[in-house]
Amino acid sequence: MRTPVALVLGGDSIGGLQETANAFRQARFDVEVESLDSLIRQRLSLDQLNTRYQALALPGGYSAGDDLGAGKFLAIKIRHGLGWDLARFVERGGVVLGVGNGFQALIRLGVFLKDISITRNDHGRFVNEWTRLVPIGNRCIWTRGLGSLDLPVRHYEGRVVISAGARLETWARMERLGMACLQYASDINGSEERIAGICDATGRIFGLMPHPENFVRWTQNPEWTQQPARASSPGQGLMIFENGYHEVLRSL
Amino acid sequence: MRCISMVFGFDRAFDIGQDFAMFVRIEVATRPEFPDARAQALLDHIQVQRPEIRRKIRWARLMEVYWLEIPRAREEVISACQEIFQDKTTQWLFTGNLIPAASGERGGIEDLMEASPVRPGKFWGVERRLRPGVLDTKARAAFEALTLVLGGSIAELQVSTGDLLLLEGVQLREDDLALLAREVWCHAAFETWSFLPEHELSGNDRFVQDRVRREEAPARLSVPGATASVSLQAFAQRLGSSRVRRERAEGGVAIDALSSLDWGRWDSAEREKKLTELAIQLGRKLDLSELKALLEQWNTPEVFKFRSTLGLPRHPTLTELQVVAEAWSEEARQAVLTAPFVALGDEGSAQASGLVSATLGATVQQVPKSWIISAGDQRPAVLALDEQTWVSFGIRQSGSRPGRAVEQAALQSLLGGQRETWGAERPALPLAQSFFQVLPEQMNEESTLSLTRAIELATTRTQVPVLAGAEGLANAAQESPLMAGATLGVVIRKDREPIRIGDRLLSITWAGKTQESREDPVFQRQLQDLLVELEALQWVSAIRAGASGSTLVTALRMATEAGGLQVEAAEILGQRDRVLLAVSPERLKEVERKLLASRIEFQVVGEFTDSGRLLLTRSKVPVGDFALSFLWNGPEQHAISFDPEAMSSTANYSPPDRLPFSQHGATLLKAVLAQPGIRSPERLVAASDFEAQGNAELKPLNRGNLGTPGVSYGPNDATVLLVGQQSFKASGFLEGHVHEMALGLGICQRQGISDPRWQAESAVDEAARNVVASGALLGHPDVVGGLSVQWFGPPVQQDPRAAAHLFAALEGVRDAALALELPVLTASTTFSRELTCGFAVCHALGRLRSRRRAQSADFKFSGDLIYLLGPEVECLGGSRFADLFGCTPELSVLPEPQWSLARLIYSWLGGVLGKEKYRVRSVHDVSDGGLLVAVTECSLARGLGAYLRLPEGVDPEAWAFGEGFHRFVVSSSDPDSTYLEAEWSALGIPYQRIGVVTSSDRLEMGGAWSVPLQELRRAWTQKGTSR
Secondary structure (H helix, E strand, O other): OOOOEEEEEEOOOOOOHHHHHHHHHHOOOEEEEEEHHHHHHHOOOHHHHHHHOOEEEEOOOOHHHHOOOOOHHHHHHHHHHHOOOHHHHHHOOOEEEEEOHHHHHHHHOOOOOOOEEEEOOOOOOOEEEEEEEEEOOOOOOOOOOOOOEEEEEEEOOOEEEEOHHHHHHHHHHHHHHOOEEEEEOOOOOOOHHHEEEEEOOOOOEEEEOOOHHHOOEHHHOHHHHHOHHHOOOEOOOHHHHHHHHHHHHHHO | OOOOOOOOOOOOEEEEOOEEEEEEEEEEEEOOOOOOHHHHHHHHHHHHHOHHHHOOOOEEEEEEEEEEEEOOOHHHHHHHHHHHHOOOOOEEEEEOEOOHHHOOOOOOOHHHHOOOOOOOOOEEEEEEEEOOOEOOHHHHHHHHHHHHHHOOOOOOOEEEEEEEEEEEOOOOOHHHHHHHHHHHHOOOOEEEEEEEEHHHHHOOHHHOHHHOOOOOOOOOOOOOOOHHHHHHHHHHHHHOHHHEEEOOOOOOEEEHHHHOOOHHHOOHHHHHHHHHHHHHHOOOOOOHHHHHHHHHHHOOHHHHHHHHHHOOOOOOEHHHHHHHHHHOOHHHHOHHHHOOEEEOOOOOOOEEOOHHHHHHHHHHHOOOOOOEEEOOEOOOEEEEOOOOOEEEEEEEEEOOOOOOOHHHHHHHHHHHHHHHHHOOOOOEEEEEEEEEEEOOHHHHHHHHHHHHHHHHHHHHHHOOOEEEEEEOOOOOOOOOOEEEEEEEEEEOOOOOOOOOOOOEEEEEEOOEOOOOOOOOHHHHHHHHHHHHHHHHHOOOOEEEOOOOOOHHHHHHHHHHHHOOEEEEHHHHOOOOOEEEEEEOHHHHHHHHHHHHHOOOOEEEEEEEOOOOEEEEEEOOEEEEEEEHHHHHHOOOOOOEEEOHHHOOOOEOOOOOOOOOHHHHHHHHHHHHHOOOOOOOOHHHHHHHOOOOOOOEEEOOEEEOOOOOOOOOEEEOOOEEEEEOOOOOEOOEOOOOOOEEEEEEEEEOOOOOEOOHHHHHHHHHHHHHHHHHHOOOEOOOOOOOOEEEEEEEEOOOOOOHHHHHHHHHHHHHHHHHHHHOOOOEEEEEEEEOOOOOOOEEEEEEEEEEOOHHHOOOOOOOOOOOEEEEEOOOOOOOOOOHHHHHHOOOHHHOOOOOOOHHHHHHHHHHHOOOOOOOHHHEEEEEEOOOOOHHHHHHHHHHOOOOEEEEOOOOOOOHHHHHHOOOOOOEEEEEOHHHHHHHHHHHHHHOOOEEEEEEEEOOOEEEEOOOEEEEHHHHHHHHOOOOOOO
16 A cells, blocks of 8 residues: 655745644655645646645645735635646545645635635734644544644634624534534634634545644643653644544545 | 836726736725724834824724736736735725725725724825835735736736825824824835825725826836946945046046055155045045055056956056955954954053954864864854754844834844855754844833834744844943844755856845845745755855845855856945855756746846956946955954953942842842843744744743643743754755754843953853753763854944953853853854943853753742752842842952853753753753742743742842852752752752742742732733832
């Protein structure tokens, strides 16, 4: 059986690709990091994407400095530069993870629902802290089997919002489909229903504002010095990547 | 590219040559149901800078404005603009009538005005537009997005950006708005600002070409370089245009005064007189010794003959004078560091051949370390962690420039440090930085906002965090911010070939083509990504940036390495904003393609030769020529005199003026906690308090007990980060071991003492203590560790007292570094007339044996015992407490370092000596503020209190607030304490059991007084009591 390969998108000043690539690698994926411009030059089609890669990662980290809006530039490049339809990628067995800026790009791509958007935190400040998260339901293949977990967050624009005119309908649909799959335990940014992460209707495309790639070993948690005996333990975020690995193995 | 002279209306297409261009103005506004964080941030700034105007503003919204010229049909343009600029849930677009559905009910800005709490109110708009040529990353993004969405390259597509500030306030007048625009909102990067009264805002005139006021052309994405003549003219103006005559049409200009000098005819006195006159004429850009060296070089028949063959005049051209002035400037050469020092006075035989070699350089030479690849000069040092992983460690100072904005100064310091890392001889990927700043007192309130914003921007956008931060004390005369930083990076590839003859020199501008450099972290990150890729692909022979900020000096280094250079003068003279690449002719096309694909502007400006000379051209016509050795070596250096008598080691404090410690210790403690250098470094490091590219094991601010109410954070002594996992190629990772490195800094500024040597020793010891406390091994011959030293002080050339201070301080650094076997890896100086007294900042790098050795400063469990490890201090000399509250002569004694004891304690803490270190649960160094401050800081992270007992027979204030060398607060469990005490006794490490960790959230002083931790936190974070 071949080892699943994850493609981690880079370039355009995406900052978190190394951590993300490292996390996928720790979850036993083979990892390739490619810049968007390079992929555009290669004209990597959706078919080729499906053939070569089983997982696609959109890392965090201020692509294009958030000019035009967080994640917007990345989304435009994926849609118009590469012409990828991520729904079709997952239909054919792929899985997609967007973290932070990658999550913002997934929202701009309309991967979830058209009335969902993301904007500045309600308090207007950059949040930079560890926060407790609660997985909801079992639709999302990435959060399956997870209990509550602590992850770092760091963003200006992490407040998930739903269009005022379509709020009830959209929220009902999200609940029905199990899309709001990750919540903050407490309100840190004014996000609708404390949403921290969303998956699509298949559960294979998952985006979240917290950074699981920054908690793949226990020593990344600030608590670790109180429990040094656990220094070699994995971090809770690693399970998200391992879930992706197991799902891909099932699909191969 | 052609220029246009007017703005086009959206609803009409104009023939501009062969194409049709449609003008669109788009205003992007956050919908009223969402808070406008940008507007709020601006209001905060106005509140600080112009509170009287802020009082008149009742409501504000801030919109982004885009001016587009798109040679496409209207339907295509509408569709593209909606896709790129609109978010239906969170934004409105105002476009005149182009896309009415993209805004509210009325389809215009009045919809936004309706959200104002006061209706009908009085509204104003203030609009600003970026200056042409200023780097505009937003326009770059919009340009590329339009290209992608519309498909293919669009030759006449143009984009510029700005902002529209919408204000409501019935008392606002145009004068207020002018003041607001001038002093708060529109800095040098903005070309125009204009007012829009309410009736203009409500109308659509600004969207309609025929009704728009004639304005300058919008900024274009690509403006051909036009800086050459500007910089030359500026220089000529400084020299005085009456003395300048144009000699060559291309810009070679000679000085009349120079051509009239008859060098051989005068005696030495007359030469001195003539040269003095000339130095004055030249605006003292060159001093006498430099002029002498220059004229001696020029006044030979060989030089004259050679110059004739190049078509150059006999005497130096203005271009050549400018080259010499830049290349020999103190900033570029750091000549003070290499100059000999001579002691004045009766016993004036003491002479050091060069300050660096005599002091700092000795630490590298006398303590040889096999892992030092290169060190000991102004460039980043390179250290080998193992056969595969090399790191670089460099420093960058942001010189004092009066009137400079804090935000730009901070950005320049941080981003400049990163550039020096990837623009060094061994290009490295920046991993983390440490940052030091001193802000003038009168700037502090406003500067807090600017500084926080700058650090957030720099660290989040470049993803290079500031992991150690400290601030210093400003003196009364200081008007400008002082900033400095050290950058740790991972060398991208070890094996490099030198620059070769025939390689081309490429120049990339990173700050936009304007006179005043403007830092942009987004562009910097894009540029860094590209250059790291080029380096990893081995497509470039050299990447260079930085080198004291002068592009000329950078080019000169490259020319010296290659053996010669022919270069366009305009591209390297007077520039601080260029990155230079050496590229082989075979790779040139590939590199150019890569740069073009990344939309990075560049020019091929020169070619490396084997002539041994720097040949300067303008439009390929020679305008200057130097032997590289002459230019590089500079004039003979004159000794800098110093007065040993000026180096007193006294402490002069005012008589004590304070409340008794037994009753008011808490009040005294709070006052000390609020002092710069002691109080929370949150604004310097908080934005970066996340993973250093996923690799921070110990963070600068330690947050304990996640989710527990009332618990926040406390300081760690140093940051520990992993090095060795960085990706340098799109397709792969650097293999090899992961190494744990600690990064910290130390500084000692004291008002009450005038002993620079003692202060320097204190700074070195604090830097070492910080990394040792975090678990690093120091001083072990096989273990990587070292210091970067930055000196800030008044100019020394003409001031024997200032020179004496510098000399003594560097001797202090040397002796402390040698005693601890810590090499000084790199050093630099910044001289400013605003500084009345000098001080050293030491950045320390240490290595841990494993991540398990990392130790945080916070108390972990109630019931743990608290120890003071290290020598007792029975005085207040050199303490912050004495600076604040004065001191009796008996207690004014300065504590002395005990370096052999230091090595013993540091070896034990690093795990080299003994076997019980693992029983320690927390370690925090005792530095600024003394023992009580250290204990407080240990308590803050987890909200655990402490009960302390005052030992008998000690002066309570000296015990609580005295500051010495080599001391730490450590905690351990009660059962473990027996083992620890036995080992300390056996090894001869002094210790005192001073108290116990409690769960009471109070600091209690042996029944005398107690204070809630919350009050201490308020003082420390500056959110409450200060003195």
